[in-house]
Amino acid sequence: MINTEKSVITEIEYLGMSGWEKFRYNFVSFFKRLPVTFLRFFTVTIPALALRFWRAFLGIFRKIGIAAKNGDWKTRLSFVIMGFGQFTRGQVMRGLFYLLFEVLFILFMVFFGAGQLALFGGPGYTETTEAGWVIGPDGSEIYVQSAVGDNSLLVLLYGILTIFFIIAFVYAWYSNVKAAYFAQEMKEAGQRLPDARDDLHAFADSQYHKTLLAIPLLGLVIFTIFPIVFMVFIAFTNYDMEHMPPAHLFSWVGFENFRAVFGGSLSGGTQFGVVFGKILLWTVIWAFFATFSNYLLGMVVAIMINKKGIKLKKLWRTVLIMTVAVPQFVSLLLMSQMLGDYGIVNSLLQKWGLTSAPIHFLTDSMGAKVTIIVVNMWIGIPYTMLMVSGILMNIPADLYESARIDGASAIRQYFKITLPYVLHVTTPYLISNFVGNLNNFGVIYLLTGGAPVMTAVGTGGAGETDLLITWLYKLIMDKKLYGVASVISILMFLITGIISLVTYNRSASVKNEEDFM
């Protein structure tokens, strides 16, 4: 890990650092490592993963080959009639389930899936036509009946569902072959095969994870994986305002949308890539300030409240927790109203003669950015305060005791004991919080809605305070630019995904080192 650094330090040097230095070292090296890790991700991680998948793939084929070579006629018949092997060897329930699944799959493919897959591949579907008079090929006017064509959205949806179903079938088929061969081997070795009751019992014990995870994982596939696959496909279509099914269908356009994001322009004017870069920059700046302002100030507040000799600790804590207890959208909407150009804050300031014109808390580019970060502090500091309070109580009291005997001042104790301890323990939280802030929709959308709008033309309605995620929301809700929005979300996924992978590895290594003190 450490050796990838330019400024290489040895393990011993690292262990010799104080907690604070270690944190700084980790912090700096994290940002230094980002580009390197980015490259490594494509040159090392992905090929390694691909290799592993390839090996697993080969392993599957080897197992099927062995089953085909050594299997008796019952096992071999299971290749075609799923569950046959189990059925004839006394595992009736298992066999029935396999057979049922095969029958269902064949029926599904014959009556539905195959047709959908054929449509899925290309623009083979028919457009919807409206009733009316058109000029026929011979020049005369002919009346056309309205006809409902294939909705390309549904074609895409059903197509992906069919692919998912096929994958599930292939897996079931493989497990059927494996189980049939296993049953044969067991029989040959003269061992008893598990019957239906054994199987049921296994689902409460040795196979309990399957019972527990079946429903959660089904939800994950339907509500997370499927939508992601769907959006990845959308990125390669021209789905936008002019191609809204069912009236106007969309079709495959290859890498057209990627070109639009990186170099092309959007309805003339400003380059799309420039807007993307601008918003990405603000997103990163926002995430940085939002995370660290909350973190550092929250820690200071926690230390003040927990200081020995401060009374009414519970009261201060309760007051601050108000922003955690009240639903966040209420606080945010309230703040956006109070800080508006004609809101209570501006009216009071003007009434008291402190300002003559309203301060543009939320309508000026720079002002809005500062306001957002400050309001976010108001919302976020209590979370850090709660967390750090808990950690402060866990710091061993004898550390302070011995420091005091050695004559360390309070400030010295803070920098040498408190701060390093808290930093060390909360580094994982800090980093996951940073990633979370990259996608913080609520604060921006409910406070400013991304306003003020960028002045250049062709920005896709982007505002100065828009994060990538709120910009996406606008691209979809207002502009209906589904294709381009999908490309942007794929890019966002890559950026946040890689950042979190790096941090995950790093925090895992930090966690394992147990190096405090």
Add this chain to the structure above:
Amino acid sequence: MAKKLRSKKAVERSTNAVIYVILVVISIIWLVPFVFLVLQSLRGEPGATTNYFFPKQWTFDNYIRLFTNMGVSASTGEVVSTGSYNFMNWYGRTLLIAVCVTVIQTMIVLVTSYALSRLRFRMRKPLMNLMLILGMFPGFMSMTAMYFLLQLLGLTQNMSIVGLILVYVGSSCMGYYICKGFFDTIPKSLDEAARIDGASRHTVFFKIILPLSKPIIIYTILTAFMAPWGEYMFASLIANGNADYWNVAVGLRDMVQREQLTAYSDSFQRFCAAAVVVSLPITILFFLLQRYYVEGVTGGSVKG
């Protein structure tokens, strides 16, 4: 020596004084907006904004109008119906969604956490990595795809409660971190002792782990219940602009949009009243269960 001690004490006292001042200022900053919210909900004067903090006329009319779907027209000053703006409907829908989500999500999170914490199977590590990576995908993008899926199943518009519940609990197994962290701290020897006595893993989960997990169960319930109240993105998407199918977050945001503020002179006051009605039960619940929340937040952050 005595003098030095006294001066040290003086320093201590002045530091504490400074801290008290800072804490008082912070408390004011934190409380003023909420006090303002309550005051505005009781304000009798019309208009979205005033240039004074305390209302001149105190009234409960804003609450009454909120519950009876009435509003004061800005042009005529008369009390008129606000049409499909039905706060009680939004509130009822959100409450129903929150309760269902709480029940289902708590079960899913507990079950997933137990499987990942205590059971060992081949796909465990890959599964955890997969969930970590999937969590990075901008949730909103998958929401459009989910919208089409729900439309296909007929779960938008008047069935949108079911649709929203499904979407909210659909990927809730990805939020297993904190709960798993808690299960990890329960000594393994307890499981092993029970296993030696012949208990299955199923029995271990229900008879040993769950009874020891009261704090984390309450934490899970609390966070699961609070989340649907503030959910804006998907609720607005699935309602497709039809106010009958909104939840409180979408409804309340619309009440302070320009169209509403210019159409009704009491829109902002009703918004404040609605905010109080929405926040009060949640806030009380939160303060009652605060201890468990703090335990969850602290524990979760430390274990990552």
